[in-house]
Amino acid sequence: MKAAYVVDECKVEIKDIDVPRIKDNEVLIKVKTVGICGSDLHLYKGTHAFRKPPVILGHEVAGDIVEVGKNVTKFKVGDRVTVEPHIGCGGCEYCEKDLVNLCLNKKAPGTPGWIGTFAEYFNAPEEVVYKIGDNISYELGTLIEPLAVAVHAIDRISVSEKDTIAILGSGTIGLLTLVAAREAGYKNIICTDTQQFNLDMALQQGATLALNPLEVDVVEKVKEFTNGRGVDVALVCAGAPGIVDQASSMTRRRGEVGIVAMITEKIPVNTYNFVFNEISLFGAMTYETKDFEKATEMVNEGLDLNAFITQRLPFAETEHGLSILDEKKENVVKVIIEVEK
Numbered sequence: 362m363k364a365a366y367v368v369d370e371c372k373v374e375i376k377d378i379d380v381p382r383i384k385d386n387e388v389l390i391k392v393k394t395v396g397i398c399g400s401d402l403h404l405y406k407g408t409h410a411f412r413k414p415p416v417i418l419g420h421e422v423a424g425d426i427v428e429v430g431k432n433v434t435k436f437k438v439g440d441r442v443t444v445e446p447h448i449g450c451g452g453c454e455y456c457e458k459d460l461v462n463l464c465l466n467k468k469a470p471g472t473p474g475w476i477g478t479f480a481e482y483f484n485a486p487e488e489v490v491y492k493i494g495d496n497i498s499y500e501l502g503t504l505i506e507p508l509a510v511a512v513h514a515i516d517r518i519s520v521s522e523k524d525t526i527a528i529l530g531s532g533t534i535g536l537l538t539l540v541a542a543r544e545a546g547y548k549n550i551i552c553t554d555t556q557q558f559n560l561d562m563a564l565q566q567g568a569t570l571a572l573n574p575l576e577v578d579v580v581e582k583v584k585e586f587t588n589g590r591g592v593d594v595a596l597v598c599a600g601a602p603g604i605v606d607q608a609s610s611m612t613r614r615r616g617e618v619g620i621v622a623m624i625t626e627k628i629p630v631n632t633y634n635f636v637f638n639e640i641s642l643f644g645a646m647t648y649e650t651k652d653f654e655k656a657t658e659m660v661n662e663g664l665d666l667n668a669f670i671t672q673r674l675p676f677a678e679t680e681h682g683l684s685i686l687d688e689k690k691e692n693v694v695k696v697i698i699e700v701e702k
């Protein structure tokens with residue numbers, strides 16, 4: 362079968378490899394669509410924290426089950442599915458608390474023992490496989506994974522007031538976090554981005570205010586909007602040198618700042634805001650199983666995320682898809698690769 366490898370910095374090659382052999386508890390999926398994620402871009406550019414070339418891209422996937430292991434009970438051949446792409450060790454203190462995202466020995470696609478999803482076939486144990494509805498497209502099924510990241514980010518918030526939330530950065534994760542905040546009942550959602558296209562999309566998806574930090578003083582505008590009080594919560598969904606300071610400067614006293622973006626460079630943080638205003642800081646790492654279940658349910662119940670899919674490319678153009686996301690010369694939110702059309 363064909364699989365898309367990052368073989369070197371900014372170099373993708375489609376190689377021929379064996380179809381994975383499934384274990385008794387696994388299913389084999391004929392891959393229909395995969396999504397390009399920020400972490401794939403890190404891998405492509407050589408800045409990923411733990412994935413180093415040569416490795417198969419991808420962790421977002423939807424397709425059809427074509428084979429089931431003999432111990433599989435929940436699925437049959439022909440089921441349309443997506444995958445929660447991490448497997449806990451089952452034995453560590455975090456697995457015991459159902460925090461697979463924090464497992465000390467978790468397995469993820471593109472690490473030893475599990476291939477990436479940018480391949481014609483992908484194997485997964487049945488406990489991380491989820492059915493997608495008959496009327497749900499494969500590409501929407503592929504968006505369940507990034508939506509789960511957004512659901513988890515909102516779930517990590519401890520502040521109970523849902524008056525105003527700020528989402529800094531309106532790429533795929535920022536926009537899906539806007540959707541998750543909207544569905545969770547936040548009254549006012551303020552989004553920021555440096556691209557007008559993304560700001561327009563935020564407004565179309567229910568943002569109350571969309572601000573471009575290159576054009577306005579975002580903190581000042583947020584303070585104006587909230588009558589000087591500041592937002593209850595600010596979520597950092599993009600990387601930029603001053604972005605955590607921006608978040609803490611627009612947050613009210615005893616509010617919260619959450620970091621969702623994987624910012625691989627060190628950035629300066631002014632701790633004073635956190636102390637003076639007693640602001641709490643949290644991180645949000647991928648998702649727990651309950652978040653993935655919720656995201657699957659939202660999509661299966663008809664949540665419309667089609668607007669976020671801005672490019673659809675054939676498998677052979679995987680490298681082109683990565684460069685679109687990297688260079689941002691054209692309007693882009695989510696790039697879907699059609700492995701099998």
Ligand SMILES: [Zn+2]
Pocket residue numbers: 398399420421506507
């Ligand atoms: Zn992803």
Ligand SMILES: [Zn+2]
Pocket residue numbers: 449450451452453454455456464465466467
């Ligand atoms: Zn574990």
